[in-house]
Amino acid sequence: MRIKWSENTRTLEEVFDRRTIMTVLKILNTGKLKELTGVLKSGKESRVYHGVRVDGSEVAVKIFLTTSAVFRSGRIKYLQGDPRFKNVAHDTSSLVDQWATKEFWNLRLASEAGVAVPAPIYVEKNVLIIGFIGKGSVPAPLLRDVSLQAPHSWYKRIVEMLKLLYDKAGLVHGDLSEYNIMIPNGYPVLIDFGQAVTKDHPEAKQFLERDIQNLNHYFRTLGIKTTPYAKIFGES
Ligand SMILES: Nc1ncnc2c1ncn2[C@@H]1O[C@H](COP(=O)(O)OP(=O)(O)OP(=O)(O)O)[C@@H](O)[C@H]1O
Numbered sequence: 001m002r003i004k005w006s007e008n009t010r011t012l013e014e015v016f017d018r019r020t021i022m023t024v025l026k027i028l029n030t031g032k033l034k035e036l037t038g039v040l041k042s043g044k045e046s047r048v049y050h051g052v053r054v055d056g057s058e059v060a061v062k063i064f065l066t067t068s069a070v071f072r073s074g075r076i077k078y079l080q081g082d083p084r085f086k087n088v089a090h091d092t093s094s095l096v097d098q099w100a101t102k103e104f105w106n107l108r109l110a111s112e113a114g115v116a117v118p119a120p121i122y123v124e125k126n127v128l129i130i131g132f133i134g135k136g137s138v139p140a141p142l143l144r145d146v147s148l149q150a151p152h153s154w155y156k157r158i159v160e161m162l163k164l165l166y167d168k169a170g171l172v173h174g175d176l177s178e179y180n181i182m183i184p185n186g187y188p189v190l191i192d193f194g195q196a197v198t199k200d201h202p203e204a205k206q207f208l209e210r211d212i213q214n215l216n217h218y219f220r221t222l223g224i225k226t227t228p229y230a231k232i233f234g235e236s
């Protein structure tokens with residue numbers, strides 16, 4: 001297998017620690033990924049790359065930074081209280097690994113329930129491989145970047161997705177906003193599931209209410225009459 005270590009990928013060495021680079025190399029060497037082609041988004045706590053699999057399909061590779069000191073304090077409440085993570089890791093790198101695994105499990109639950117999310121493909125340590133939302137290396141736009149033709153029908157579709165996510169997958173997204181919804185041709189896709197919690201998390205209801213408020217706030221700026229949280233999730 002030829003590993004393509006492109007220009008962009010060289011920056012891996014400037015950004016990631018040795019352990020992360022070893023993980024990426026292992027993923028390439030074992031054929032889970034053919035090549036990493038370029039950075040899509042570089043944030044404070046993660047970097048998202050475009051990649052290609054052996055079968056030629058496009059993927060997004062989300063690599064969580066293990067050096068971020070704020071990571072622990074900001075994320076701990078989304079791990080603690082989630083029954084899938086009874087023992088929250090003490091050291092930052094294990095905690096970041098749990099976070100990547102959590103995003104992977106959440107995506108699996110969501111996709112099994114039929115919610116449009118990137119397909120969970122593989123996770124190892126702090127490296128997560130998911131289906132690419134977009135075409136020809138170009139990611140689909142975010143909700144905040146598109147001007148919708150019929151915003152009310154998009155609003156209704158997103159509300160339906162959140163209900164399906166809650167009722168069937170048993171999940172609350174927890175960081176829903178116009179930044180975490182992608183709009184490929186014709187339908188919305190929810191992304192960024194690291195913080196999503198199961199409905200038995202003690203704060204699940206608060207997170208759900210906040211998600212709906214964020215969504216409603218955004219759609220109100222588009223002139224849409226939105227439905228209050230209590231009406232959407234009244235009987236839940
Ligand atoms: N599956 C995907 N396909 C294509 N692009 C993606 C995919 N997942 C994420 N991206 C791109 O990467 C960006 C960041 O992804 P995501 O929201 O999951 O990470 P994040 O943790 O919120 O990062 P940050 O908070 O630093 O923006 C997205 O806004 C999108 O542009």
Ligand SMILES: [Mg+2]
Pocket residue numbers: 179180192
């Ligand atoms: Mg995001």
